[in-house]
Amino acid sequence: MSRLEIKALGGCREVGRAAIQLTAGDTRVLLDYGIKIRRRKPPLYPEEPDGKVNYVALTHAHLDHSGAIPLLMKKKPPKVLGIDLTREYTEILLWDSLRVAKKNSYEARYGEREILEFHRNYREVEYEHGVKLRGGIEIRALSAGHIPGSAMFYIRHRNKTILYTGDFNFIDTRLVEGMTLELPKVDVLIMETTYATRKHPPRSSQERELKQIIDETCSRRGTVIIPGFALARLEEISMVLYVAGTSWPVFMDGMARNIVKITLRYPNRVRDYRLLRQALSKINYVRDQKMRDKIAGSPSVVLTTSGMLEGGPVVYYVAKLHDSSESTVAIVGYQAEDTNGRRLIEERKLELSEGDLIDVNMQVRQLDFSAHTDVTGMKYLIKKTRPKAVLCVHGEEANKFASEIEDTYGTTSIAPKEGETLKI
Numbered sequence: 001m002s003r004l005e006i007k008a009l010g011g012c013r014e015v016g017r018a019a020i021q022l023t024a025g026d027t028r029v030l031l032d033y034g035i036k037i038r039r040r041k042p043p044l045y046p047e048e049p050d051g052k053v054n055y056v057a058l059t060h061a062h063l064d065h066s067g068a069i070p071l072l073m074k075k076k077p078p079k080v081l082g083i084d085l086t087r088e089y090t091e092i093l094l095w096d097s098l099r100v101a102k103k104n105s106y107e108a109r110y111g112e113r114e115i116l117e118f119h120r121n122y123r124e125v126e127y128e129h130g131v132k133l134r135g136g137i138e139i140r141a142l143s144a145g146h147i148p149g150s151a152m153f154y155i156r157h158r159n160k161t162i163l164y165t166g167d168f169n170f171i172d173t174r175l176v177e178g179m180t181l182e183l184p185k186v187d188v189l190i191m192e193t194t195y196a197t198r199k200h201p202p203r204s205s206q207e208r209e210l211k212q213i214i215d216e217t218c219s220r221r222g223t224v225i226i227p228g229f230a231l232a233r234l235e236e237i238s239m240v241l242y243v244a245g246t247s248w249p250v251f252m253d254g255m256a257r258n259i260v261k262i263t264l265r266y267p268n269r270v271r272d273y274r275l276l277r278q279a280l281s282k283i284n285y286v287r288d289q290k291m292r293d294k295i296a297g298s299p300s301v302v303l304t305t306s307g308m309l310e311g312g313p314v315v316y317y318v319a320k321l322h323d324s325s326e327s328t329v330a331i332v333g334y335q336a337e338d339t340n341g342r343r344l345i346e347e348r349k350l351e352l353s354e355g356d357l358i359d360v361n362m363q364v365r366q367l368d369f370s371a372h373t374d375v376t377g378m379k380y381l382i383k384k385t386r387p388k389a390v391l392c393v394h395g396e397e398a399n400k401f402a403s404e405i406e407d408t409y410g411t412t413s414i415a416p417k418e419g420e421t422l423k424i
Contacts, residue, residue, distance in 0.1 A: 002135070004157040005423050006188065008416035010034065010046025011394040015194055015336060016064040018394050019046035020164060024157050027135025030056045030078070031153060031164045031190070035067035039310060039338055039351075042106045043067060043097075047418055055133055058082035059166025060150035061089035061231060063097065064394075070094060070110035073117035080122045081131065083141065083149035085266040087122045089231055091115060092258055100311065127151065127180075145169040145179035146371050147232035148269040154184060160424050163385055164190045167394070169370075170377045171203065174239035175232060177271045181384075188424060189387035191378060193395030193415075194334070200374045206367045210237075211244040213330055213365055218248045218299035222326030225362075227314045227341065229307035230255035232371065233333055235263060235276065237303055240369075242279035251295055253286035253313040254305030286313070296320045297327075307333045309340035309350065318350050321362055328363040334370065337396075375401075382409060389424075391416055 002025035009030075010017030016036030022029040030053055035043035045068050056078050059065055069090075072078055082090075094115045101108035125131055130140045137157050144150040146167040155162040163186045170178045217224045228234040234256040241250055252260075260280060267273035283303075286292055295302060296317055305312035321327045335341035343349055345366055349357045373381075382390060382405060389412040390405055392398040398415035405413040414422070 003423050004160055005421060006162070006190070006391070007050070007421045008391070008393065008418060009049065010418065012416055012418045013398045014396060015394055017044060017046045018065045018166070019068070020190055020393070021049055022137070022155065022162070023050065024135040024137055027133065027137060028053050029133065029137060032057070032059055032065040032166060033068045033072065034065040035063055037063065037310070039340070040104045042101070045071070045109070052076055053078040056080045057139060057153045057164070058086060058090070059144065059152065059164070060147055061086050061093055062147070062167070063093055065166060066090045066093065067097060070114035070118055073110070073114040073121070077117045077121045080118060081125050081139065082122065083127070083151055083269070084124045085262060085269055086149045087119065087124070088262045089149065089259070091119060092255070092262070093231070094118065096255060103311075142183075143177070143180045145171075145176060148176055148263055148266065152179070154186070161186045162188045162190060165192050165381070167192050167194070167372055169373050170380065172271060173203065173236055173371065174243065174272070175236040175270055175276070183381070183384045185386045187387060188389050188391065188422075189382065189385050190391040190393060191381065192372065193378065193392045193398045193401050194372045195370065195374045196378060196392070196395050196397045196401035198374050199376055200368050200370055203369070206369055207240050207244060210240065210330060210332070210367055211246065213328055214241070214246060214248060214301055217326070217328040217363070218301070220326045221299050222324060222328060223295070223297060223299065223317075223321060224301045224328050224330055225314060225317045225321070226301065226303050226330045226332055227307055227309050228256070228303060228305070228332055230259045230305045233307060233369065234303045234305070235260060236369065237332060238283055239275060239279040241301065242275070242282055246301065249284060249300040250282065250303065251284045251286050251300060252303045253292065255312070256303065256305055257285050292316060297324065307341070308335055309344060315340070315350070315352065318360060318362070319352055319358065322350065322358050322360045325361050325363070328365060329360070331364070331366040332369045382411065387411060389414070389422070391422070
């Protein structure tokens, strides 16, 4: 009788490169297979699997969970299991990754053929519907509350059970409902720990603060630039501004325009479809550079990519307005190490090209609209699922949190290193 083996291929004591390998006999399943994006350099990839992969269970589309899947499509492509709109979201991000590689003059490790193979081998699954795989493995998607279509995976092999969270969130946001609370007890919990040492402020306080920042900035004839992730974040912010009754013009620029079209095709994947449509109907979509020139410097709000200021229209807006103390950059998302966004927060500088730094005299404000749970949510999940072992992944403080869990609950808790294996 084959035992179930868990191996960490990535996402070990860092945010990014999420990748867990499950092996039962000759059946191999990957739980996510993502990359870690670096500034103007090729991304970092997880370890290669130990052999042929039969299935990939994809929790959601963000590249730190999906970006390495095309590498698996070169020979004997595996089936990719995920929620319906996750396929469309992932494909648009993968195509954009090829564009970014070309722009930054490095070679992508996959091409158009591999993205098309991803499309052909994608198999839609639905929440709460179990799927039987080879090797006696059963898998079931559960709502994760992170972005539209995000999933956790509950896995059963013989009499052993695993819950892999991917990225998850308990609270309702304007865009999506929080994760399911109908959670089974499990033997092993594999959990993201992005915010393992932080508690998020109430969402309502962040919404009020954003409204105040906008009113103050626009009243002094400045422009509010809100960098955000194209996938989900800028849609949520557009809903926040609509509910708040923002009277200033709101513009949306960058890839978010295409993401919006996908989301609107899946009304059952958002919390309040009617509210989303109403909010988006009030948005002015930026068409060209001439329109950007006109907007920058006017009392208005610009929702634009990229979320970590690594590229996209946001670099243009901040560069043009960098000396405008009347204007504001409102950061609403996570800023990873070695990104323009982190540099802007810590040093008030922006890198336009390699080594070309400018001082930014705009107001810089950081708010917390995270789509990840915080330390309170992580501890609640542990109490709810009562695991025999916890694997802490996808977090810079994973090792510290694992020690805290073991000391507090007496539960075996590990922050695995890359390549580390656990047999159950």
